[in-house]
Amino acid sequence: MRSKGAFRTGIARDSNLTEASVSRILNELRRENLVEEKRQQTSNAGAPTAFVTLSKDITVLGIELSNSRLSFGVGDLKGTLDYVERVPASPQLSQQDFERLFAESAANVREWVGVRGITLRQAAMSVPGFGREGGNPIYPWDMRRLALSLGEALPGVPLTFTNSVIAQAAFHRYSHPAGYDISGDHLFLFAGHGVAGVIVNDAAPVDAFSAFEIGHMVIERDGLPCRCGHKGCLEAYTSLRAISPIIGLSDADILTKGDHFMEALSVDPAAREVLRERQFLLGLALGNALNLHSVPKVVISGWPSLMPEADRAAIAHGLNQSLLGGYSPERLELSFIEPLIGNDPKAALHYAAYCFVRDGALDEKSGQRAALEEIA
Amino acid sequence: MRSKGAFRTGIARDSNLTEASVSRILNELRRENLVEEKRQQTSNAGAPTAFVTLSKDITVLGIELSNSRLSFGVGDLKGTLDYVERVPASPQLSQQDFERLFAESAANVREWVGVRGITLRQAAMSVPGFGREGGNPIYPWDMRRLALSLGEALPGVPLTFTNSVIAQAAFHRYSHPAGYDISGDHLFLFAGHGVAGVIVNDAAPVDAFSAFEIGHMVIERDGLPCRCGHKGCLEAYTSLRAISPIIGLSDADILTKGDHFMEALSVDPAAREVLRERQFLLGLALGNALNLHSVPKVVISGWPSLMPEADRAAIAHGLNQSLLGGYSPERLELSFIEPLIGNDPKAALHYAAYCFVRDGALDEKSGQRAALEEIA
């Protein structure tokens, strides 16, 4: 999923195989038209080495349900989008209505690829709240029925689901390395419509990432009512919906303005103070979460990353009140990256590419699969 | 680590190998004197089948640091203890003093096994708070130096460390199946000196379990001071130290009475009410934790498991205030098992047996290793 390719030496190192084995495997993958190799001279003497990339001739479909809309995108394994369609999808939509809406859009996609003689090799869809034991608390749908229904709308195309924050985290991490130079295990925390995190484990495949529903941690007993029915949840204080009245902007305005929506404002001192208090609570909840699942680095995206750095210090203050052993920059590395608002379904497209590689009829333990995942 | 052995059919099924491969592997392991097989008739007709167990001729060492004491135990792979020594070890001990204490006890162990011509094949030690990024918050020692020092006190014996609650959870789960018939992924929560949990993942090896420092989740802003320096931590309300004044018993008395210490009391109604409130807070924190790491089942051990069932309902009430989607017995299975107080170092001994099997110079991916782990 790193989407930029690799040298043979790197593939051999990271997949724990010799270059002899990698050579055999790449020959096989080249015959199956899954990879491309470009020989290039990288030393003063010696034979040119091959830079291996995934084949561009493979087309995948990414589908996202976020920002009150359903987005479809067709593209290649590098993530280049060739087709995008977005339709409104209210969070209150019934499962039946949603399936109908999906089928219509899927028919449009099938028509678009049919005309061009393109075969979709893989589809992936990201859904907020997906993957929890006990069902999806945000879209309380019958996921088995949904998988069957959506599968029927895309006959012959393998369809995989994932949690939205997992797709977002993987997309930020691997497809936008600029500004995301974090390595090793870390927590990716996103404050948007929902407030959720994902544990990113570099050694694990993307589908082993765990979504963190931190937004429904109760951090104030008998506090503000939350959409989930409880009182005092972090999300009741820190979601975009919670702060939009504070900064005087509607949800729709935020979506329209996209990245940097905070820059377009002049937030008055009273509002900034309230936003600092909200960030303190975010830090308190973050410390509680890190007590349960300790990682040395946290990446925060969403509106807090657009706040002035002086204001973001409130997160550290909140952390200091809950994190076992206290907070210091030596013990926990805090980073902020700007959100990528309104780019759906790019994250899902990248996840579809990942799934194609992961599921490409290769035995999980084989060197071939390991090598291919290094290229991805 | 299930410590009871297995039939060949089960080994083949669980390790994804054919019985032919299992047969070859067991022949190898029998030649290395690692397993024993007992043929027994299990059907009316047909050949007797073999029940495979780990060899009893292998001796391991378990070491636990808990309950203000350091315990050593020598035994076999089944967990039968042949030698036990316990010495007082204050939580405020310096690393240097601890290393000296350890060396003395280790010399006693070496003498005991030397006289009997026994070779220790593996040692394991469980330490509260072990394994966290950023160091051990409970014993703020230099773990690298400690590993070197303790390794020198036990020359020639591989030594592995683990977190105390992980060793406890694995011990309860696999060595005392009576009263612990939970299957599948679950959270094991223990309220004792510390309040901690561990995610038990049946599909993963024991060393992939994750410790959950739920005790230091802040559930009451500006609440009771905790030993960790923060205010309002769960542990400040629910550790044994927090409740011993409520029930009028000292820590030492509790340790002496062992299991069933609550039965020996008649707790008055006012104290019971306070204990219910404390269990409510436990439930609130538990719900927060499960929002982050969703599992369908929770096992609670420690003093709450000794409370009347009517009082334990307060945990469900607390859960209902925080768990996303609310609490119901259909969505989350709550079980209680009695604590096993004062049996240290049995849990560490079992973990040593597990480590011996896991690390027995076998390639991680090999069928041989998979088969052996099924027997363990």
Place this chain on the structure above:
DNA sequence: CAGGATAATTACACTGTGTAAATATGTGAT
């Protein structure tokens, strides 16, 4: 003792690996 049922073993073919030798492919000097 023979037949039937079940478990364990083993011959055979296959797959994928690492090692090391062989081959290929470039640059720079002559």
Place this chain on the structure above:
DNA sequence: ATCACATATTTACACAGTGTAATTATCCTG
């Protein structure tokens, strides 16, 4: 143009471990 050198890739060989299916072993019942 040729040769030496450096680096990358390929491939012959040996090895290890697997599944399949046939063979052998071991019990019980009549």
